[in-house]
Amino acid sequence: MLSRRSNHRNPQLNANGELIHLLSIDGLPAAVIQHILDTASTFLSVNDREVKKVPLLRGKSVFNLFFENSTRTRTTFEIAAKRLSADVLNLDIAKSSASKGERLLDTIASLSAMHADMFIVRHSESGAPYLIAQHCAPHVHVVNAGDGWHAHPTQGLLDMYTIRHYKRDFTQLTVAIVGDLLHSRVARSDIHALTTLGTPEVRAVGPKTLVPDSLRELGVRVCHDMAEGVKNADVIIMLRLQNERMSGGLLPSAGEFFMSFGLTPEKLALAKSDAIVMHPGPINRGVEIDSAVADGHQSVILPQVTFGIAVRMAVMSIIAGNEP
Amino acid sequence: MLSRRSNHRNPQLNANGELIHLLSIDGLPAAVIQHILDTASTFLSVNDREVKKVPLLRGKSVFNLFFENSTRTRTTFEIAAKRLSADVLNLDIAKSSASKGERLLDTIASLSAMHADMFIVRHSESGAPYLIAQHCAPHVHVVNAGDGWHAHPTQGLLDMYTIRHYKRDFTQLTVAIVGDLLHSRVARSDIHALTTLGTPEVRAVGPKTLVPDSLRELGVRVCHDMAEGVKNADVIIMLRLQNERMSGGLLPSAGEFFMSFGLTPEKLALAKSDAIVMHPGPINRGVEIDSAVADGHQSVILPQVTFGIAVRMAVMSIIAGNEP
Amino acid sequence: MLSRRSNHRNPQLNANGELIHLLSIDGLPAAVIQHILDTASTFLSVNDREVKKVPLLRGKSVFNLFFENSTRTRTTFEIAAKRLSADVLNLDIAKSSASKGERLLDTIASLSAMHADMFIVRHSESGAPYLIAQHCAPHVHVVNAGDGWHAHPTQGLLDMYTIRHYKRDFTQLTVAIVGDLLHSRVARSDIHALTTLGTPEVRAVGPKTLVPDSLRELGVRVCHDMAEGVKNADVIIMLRLQNERMSGGLLPSAGEFFMSFGLTPEKLALAKSDAIVMHPGPINRGVEIDSAVADGHQSVILPQVTFGIAVRMAVMSIIAGNEP
Numbered sequence: 001m002l003s004r005r006s007n008h009r010n011p012q013l014n015a016n017g018e019l020i021h022l023l024s025i026d027g028l029p030a031a032v033i034q035h036i037l038d039t040a041s042t043f044l045s046v047n048d049r050e051v052k053k054v055p056l057l058r059g060k061s062v063f064n065l066f067f068e069n070s071t072r073t074r075t076t077f078e079i080a081a082k083r084l085s086a087d088v089l090n091l092d093i094a095k096s097s098a099s100k101g102e103r104l105l106d107t108i109a110s111l112s113a114m115h116a117d118m119f120i121v122r123h124s125e126s127g128a129p130y131l132i133a134q135h136c137a138p139h140v141h142v143v144n145a146g147d148g149w150h151a152h153p154t155q156g157l158l159d160m161y162t163i164r165h166y167k168r169d170f171t172q173l174t175v176a177i178v179g180d181l182l183h184s185r186v187a188r189s190d191i192h193a194l195t196t197l198g199t200p201e202v203r204a205v206g207p208k209t210l211v212p213d214s215l216r217e218l219g220v221r222v223c224h225d226m227a228e229g230v231k232n233a234d235v236i237i238m239l240r241l242q243n244e245r246m247s248g249g250l251l252p253s254a255g256e257f258f259m260s261f262g263l264t265p266e267k268l269a270l271a272k273s274d275a276i277v278m279h280p281g282p283i284n285r286g287v288e289i290d291s292a293v294a295d296g297h298q299s300v301i302l303p304q305v306t307f308g309i310a311v312r313m314a315v316m317s318i319i320a321g322n323e324p
Numbered sequence: 325m326l327s328r329r330s331n332h333r334n335p336q337l338n339a340n341g342e343l344i345h346l347l348s349i350d351g352l353p354a355a356v357i358q359h360i361l362d363t364a365s366t367f368l369s370v371n372d373r374e375v376k377k378v379p380l381l382r383g384k385s386v387f388n389l390f391f392e393n394s395t396r397t398r399t400t401f402e403i404a405a406k407r408l409s410a411d412v413l414n415l416d417i418a419k420s421s422a423s424k425g426e427r428l429l430d431t432i433a434s435l436s437a438m439h440a441d442m443f444i445v446r447h448s449e450s451g452a453p454y455l456i457a458q459h460c461a462p463h464v465h466v467v468n469a470g471d472g473w474h475a476h477p478t479q480g481l482l483d484m485y486t487i488r489h490y491k492r493d494f495t496q497l498t499v500a501i502v503g504d505l506l507h508s509r510v511a512r513s514d515i516h517a518l519t520t521l522g523t524p525e526v527r528a529v530g531p532k533t534l535v536p537d538s539l540r541e542l543g544v545r546v547c548h549d550m551a552e553g554v555k556n557a558d559v560i561i562m563l564r565l566q567n568e569r570m571s572g573g574l575l576p577s578a579g580e581f582f583m584s585f586g587l588t589p590e591k592l593a594l595a596k597s598d599a600i601v602m603h604p605g606p607i608n609r610g611v612e613i614d615s616a617v618a619d620g621h622q623s624v625i626l627p628q629v630t631f632g633i634a635v636r637m638a639v640m641s642i643i644a645g646n647e648p
Numbered sequence: 649m650l651s652r653r654s655n656h657r658n659p660q661l662n663a664n665g666e667l668i669h670l671l672s673i674d675g676l677p678a679a680v681i682q683h684i685l686d687t688a689s690t691f692l693s694v695n696d697r698e699v700k701k702v703p704l705l706r707g708k709s710v711f712n713l714f715f716e717n718s719t720r721t722r723t724t725f726e727i728a729a730k731r732l733s734a735d736v737l738n739l740d741i742a743k744s745s746a747s748k749g750e751r752l753l754d755t756i757a758s759l760s761a762m763h764a765d766m767f768i769v770r771h772s773e774s775g776a777p778y779l780i781a782q783h784c785a786p787h788v789h790v791v792n793a794g795d796g797w798h799a800h801p802t803q804g805l806l807d808m809y810t811i812r813h814y815k816r817d818f819t820q821l822t823v824a825i826v827g828d829l830l831h832s833r834v835a836r837s838d839i840h841a842l843t844t845l846g847t848p849e850v851r852a853v854g855p856k857t858l859v860p861d862s863l864r865e866l867g868v869r870v871c872h873d874m875a876e877g878v879k880n881a882d883v884i885i886m887l888r889l890q891n892e893r894m895s896g897g898l899l900p901s902a903g904e905f906f907m908s909f910g911l912t913p914e915k916l917a918l919a920k921s922d923a924i925v926m927h928p929g930p931i932n933r934g935v936e937i938d939s940a941v942a943d944g945h946q947s948v949i950l951p952q953v954t955f956g957i958a959v960r961m962a963v964m965s966i967i968a969g970n971e972p
Contacts, residue, residue, distance in 0.1 A: 051707030051765065053735075059375030061403060071740055072758070079709060079762055082735040087377075087406040092395055103609070110605055111394070114403055115376065227564035281758055285751070305761035383700040385727060411701075411730040414720055427933070434720070434929055437953035438727055439700065 025153040025192040028095030039314035043247025057086035060117040080312035112137040126150035141319040158308040170197040178205040205229030233271040330393035348475040349516040381410035384441040404636035428635035480513025482632040483595040494521040503563030522634040529553030556594040665927035672799040674841040687962035705734035708765040728960035760785040789967040804837025806956040818845040827887030853877030882917040906955040
């Protein structure tokens, strides 16, 4: 069902090069990424002031289509949409007729006919948001909120916002991404964004089972040793370890992973003294990260969450054509 | 619990003949139906313009009480209510104390005491919305969103809107309703609406197990042969085949049903050349309808969905006494 | 996890004695309780007028964090927040990562970073809302919507509103609380409120298994005989009997409980002739209360629900610092 891939080089941009969907960071020009980050910064003040709403999406209907459950991610989009004054509809797809064999594209066609303006799509199959973007009505905009192992572009963008906020110039940075890169849509989105923005050294750090040499094709340096991986890094992005990977035999145990690749104060000391520590959340304390690091002064994990709302507001207002 | 039926002839209308609840199309005067359709047409422009909201129900609280799950139908009411600027509360009744033995009428009394303005009720037992309408506070309005096999009046109304939009005059039409009429609340609502609006020929088409001769009492012509049923029809309404009917022995198989009563291009060619094809959705491709027909130029299945939002906005604003 | 209890005497009040969280009635000064009730009375007219919304919480984000499911209570808070024009986010915590082992305080920190303004917390463990209030960001306000057997302060406050509405002066009253006081957070909140407001006689009425003598420490008179308990009472508060108590051996059967402590017209006749009957709902007809009493003219069970919305609006606007 999800095999009909587009022949378009970039279904995210219209003929004028304007962003109309956000499906992947792969293929986004640096100028588009920077424009999203610039727009997000204008929304950060919105979140701080007394009345948080702006009317940019007033009267628009935003549908959260979460074929894969994620309360946390759905909530960030719901907040962002409501702060733009949109009407938000949460569709519990697992319970709906979609789960009873209704074809994905029939569901989408039907919701489009209700004059939806935007679909926020989370799906366990890579490519589902592309399929939806290719087949929905022209007035509908699609945001990929995570598809399979493929991409999680808003997480990638909020990570870029965070790095730019603390480090300013991507062209001078060494960034280490640590953990299960093989199964991580976050890692893939981060790598595309970092290379597009000119980061000279991006390291993929983890055991061979989770960081295959084939990742080099994405332009990263593969490190199977943590000390080598974090040495002199400006930014360390820890990934969340999925428990199901360990039962699958790819990893011996959470304890062993922590010994080798968990970020402790000792390992963090190998990075630059002003290095920042990032994590997409929710964190597994004592598995991929030590509490002393997660709660320490170099951690920017909570600012990432705050920036994430602003970045999602930026993406939604840009693709809807109603920028601030 | 649901046995206390009203002695009122028409609990949907107040002493002035104004619509205060929408429970069934059975018993609605033609003028009331036409007024709903006229009002709906004023809302269609709302759905097309940039800001979709109108303030007709601002400050009103609309409760979606879905005792039977239907994400699709609930969503259409939620969108309609939000476009009228109402506050919408979705009650997951299956999880609430109502499911733990709380009496239906106690639940309703309690929600009414919260100053609810409108209940949208879906229930597996026929008559439940009547019971609620009879016992709720005078300021509360009830819309039946489907009760048992009994009625689904907003679907009936949106079907009438669709037919009027494409065919204008009901008094010249032949309408074929095809499939499992026995268990279909949609069919029952359509038949009442069509006969009230003066449609000279309404055909009930399907196998004897699903289209019993007793349907003739509703004023329809019963056809157990598809070719006879669709011949020279202006409108063909295909019903959704419920899989549970087939396991229940009422039907041999989906494949056999499709052979006899599935709408293919060949069978559609027997109808008038400008006949329209309708379906309440979601469609079962290859069971009751061929993809070539569902996606063909005579299909008005997606316009039905669009009209459905406008019809629901019309019903809600009329019964609340706040018409455009 | 929930063991880090505060050393503060009253984490609900700021240095100026203003209410910033509502965690328990225990420890609230009488003036604060009376101020909440006074504020609630100004909102009752809001619920009656045509447009029910006031803009006091416009742009604020209220998160319903229900770790323990309660559709009824969640709905009352959702209505109250929407009538204050807040954006409401319902988090289905049972489905979220919180249930997959994410630490409660990490969840809270992450949601706070999304610029939440208020958490409405229901939790099966006593003390959870305190823990959250102690660790959330300074701009976030917490309302306890029921924690374990400990407290349900908004229910206690709406009960006080109801009593004040019908009886005016607490210092002249005899109030009987009947049923399973041992496991009732409602009873605990009511007792604290009644004694703080100067009620001279509060009776705890029920069998020894459910009304232990240790309740005397709270300043109530323990009665194991119903006739003694309701005699000359001005107010009778019936508690909901949880079915699980009966299977646990604390009670022989629902029928036997009804015989001894169920409120019948005969038992009610022992109270003052103008006594009012209250119940937090949902009622178990024929278990703790006879239908003739529940639906009788002395019952104020439905007004309690109405007052409950106004009281929750009052609490939310006061702790947010945006009073009417």
